[in-house]
Amino acid sequence: MKNRKMIVAAIALVSLFVFTGSALAVTHITMGTAGVGGMNYPVGMAMAKIWNANIKDMKAVAIATAGAVQNIDMIRTEDIEVAVCRANEAYRAYNGIEKYKEPHTWLRALTGGVMFDAKQVLALKDSGITSIADFRGKRVAVGPVGSGGELDAREILAAYGLTYDDMTPEYVEASQAVDMMQ
Numbered sequence: 001m002k003n004r005k006m007i008v009a010a011i012a013l014v015s016l017f018v019f020t021g022s023a024l025a026v027t028h029i030t031m032g033t034a035g036v037g038g039m040n041y042p043v044g045m046a047m048a049k050i051w052n053a054n055i056k057d058m059k060a061v062a063i064a065t066a067g068a069v070q071n072i073d074m075i076r077t078e079d080i081e082v083a084v085c086r087a088n089e090a091y092r093a094y095n096g097i098e099k100y101k102e103p104h105t106w107l108r109a110l111t112g113g114v115m116f117d118a119k120q121v122l123a124l125k126d127s128g129i130t131s132i133a134d135f136r137g138k139r140v141a142v143g144p145v146g147s148g149g150e151l152d153a154r155e156i157l158a159a160y161g162l163t164y165d166d167m168t169p170e171y172v173e174a175s176q177a178v179d180m181m182q
Helices: 002-024 040-054 068-076 087-095 148-159 174-181
Strands: 027-032 058-063 139-141 168-170
Touching (some): 027 068, 040 058, 068 087, 087 148, 139 174
Parallel strands (some): 139 168
16 A cells, blocks of 8 residues: 555656646747837737747747837846847947946847838928928927837937927827827
8 A cells, every 4th residue: 555655656746747847848038129009019029929930848928118228128137038129229238338327248139130210200291390400399209218219319319419408309109199290
């Protein structure tokens, strides 16, 4: 009787490892993207889908975030493992430039040069805006705070000698900006 209990216990113990081992081997990856209205969110969703279909024992999930700045912070705090991030912001973080007080030398790139996008500036015909210099005193949609678009807006404005103090920045997605113009 004692041997029988030992055998049952041994089988139960072995079964525990055999049947749970494969579940424990799954690597979970959370990818930060950007707002659902931008292009980084669908890019991240597609990447997660491709990874899940082609990488054994991995479960990737893409989540909406505020964009590059939040993604870098979430990697630092280990809330996410990977992120879609513009190269210029990753460069700033890696080198400890501007808002990054110290170099984030632990950052690594999986790929580079994925996105190259032209910036488009739209204004209503009767707004009086014919150049970026005319943004002074106007409401300007710059993208969600910390998004790649918002960071680009700051750089473009700086090239024209402007800052957010010269206008009223609206931190909205492109689709919301179009709605605001109607």
